[in-house]
Amino acid sequence: MKRIGLLGCGAIGTQIALAIDSGKIPATLTHVYDTKRSQADNLVSKLKLKPEVVANSHLLSSNPVDLVVEAASQDAVRKDAVSILQNKKDLMIMSAGALLDQSVFEVISDACKDFGKTVYLPSGAIAGLDVLKAVKDELESVVLVTTKNPASLKDAPFFDSSDIDPEKISEPTVLFDGKAKEAVSLFPKNINVAALLSLVGLGSENTSVRVVADPNTNKNTHHIEANGKFGKLTITVENVPDPTNPKTSRLATLSAIELLRQICTKEVQIGT
Ligand SMILES: NC(=O)c1ccc[n+]([C@@H]2O[C@H](COP(=O)([O-])OP(=O)(O)OC[C@H]3O[C@@H](n4cnc5c(N)ncnc54)[C@H](O)[C@@H]3O)[C@@H](O)[C@H]2O)c1
Structure with missing residues (x-):
């Protein structure tokens, strides 16, 4: 063993x-x-x-x-x-x-x-890496939209330089819309999924990431869209947060x- x-x-x-x-x-x-x-x-x-x-x-x-x-x-x-x-x-x-x-x-x-x-x-916390691995040479775009309750995002460095108060978000709010490379410094504890997608696919400068804070959700949701010569991949994973660490998904x-x-x-x- x-x-x-x-x-x-x-x-x-x-x-x-x-x-x-x-x-x-x-x-x-x-x-x-x-x-x-x-x-x-x-x-x-x-x-x-x-x-x-x-x-x-x-x-x-x-x-x-x-x-x-x-x-x-x-x-x-x-x-x-x-x-x-x-x-x-x-x-x-x-x-x-x-x-x-x-x-x-x-x-x-x-x-x-x-x-x-x-x-x-x-x-x-995602599905679809098997597909991205297989079609890597034919990939043209990868977009990740991560939606979490503000409570799961509130310690992120993003809020240090933002006017948005995570405690006061009352409706779904796009916090970040950019590339994985920048997202890593703004949401370091929530970036593992974007990192995996970047490493397998187009790299961190060509992988698009949107982070949404939604006070109405208790799930960590990752929606992935990838396009290329192979066709199209669309996948959504709605994760239950770990009971001891809500930043981490059970998956x-x-x-x-x-x-x-x-x-x-x-x-x-x-x-x-
Ligand atoms: N790959 C993924 O999809 C994915 C998903 C969720 C979490 N993660 C990452 O996995 C890691 C663990 O997640 P978790 O939910 O168990 O976190 P956690 O905070 O519950 O546990 C981390 C533990 O590691 C300890 N620790 C921190 N730095 C250390 C170091 N340098 N040496 C030894 N111990 C150290 C902490 O004291 C803590 O007990 C985190 O970095 C998290 O971002 C990855």
Whole structure:
């Protein structure tokens, strides 16, 4: 069985750990780390098979694990991804937004080649990445419209330089209409979906993003339209937010659990 190290013990990390503990993912969770020790301790208290809580992120990958799952933050990706690959561990990244920085993407991509390791990015809170991968060479446009309750967006840096008060939004309001490259700095905690679409498709300078705050919704909705020689893709995912972190969609966690299960299982693999 593969040995897993977990970097980040919040909403997603906890559900992944529980899925390993219950046997849904055939693997062993051996080590966990969180900058907040209490988060790691709280997670371990929920598990039957107790992993070791390590004192820093380096100890996660210097221990004999096969794969590290990052479910922490973009900072964690910037700080730890390369050393995890250098330590000859595969890596699953949830904070995909970090890879929109071209220099970060390049060092991680080079490290995969140099050390013969794989970085996995689950589809997260959207569907349709399989299509975009397959039609990449024929894509002409990709547009993402993300609609969330203002409460799920209110900590975004966007509001630091805007006249809009998230507490006072009373009707659906377009907060941002531009390219993914700019959206990453204005909505860093909501940008993972735009990052995945950009990385798979046309890049962050050619992927259009609209962010809508809708006080009448309790869903995180992503509507994607892609056009090209292949035809047209239109897809809408209405996500239920995670009960412990409303910025995170339940689907993001389920998608990570399923990819990890596939990585840890020898079986027929269906889907692109
Ligand atoms: N790919 C996707 O579609 C998708 C969807 C939702 C969330 N995410 C991303 O996944 C990550 C985890 O999401 P979550 O909902 O579990 O967040 P969360 O806030 O519930 O948990 C994150 C945990 O990581 C810890 N942490 C933060 N920085 C750290 C670091 N450098 N080293 C170690 N621990 C650190 C925090 O203390 C916290 O306990 C976030 O970056 C989030 O933006 C991705």
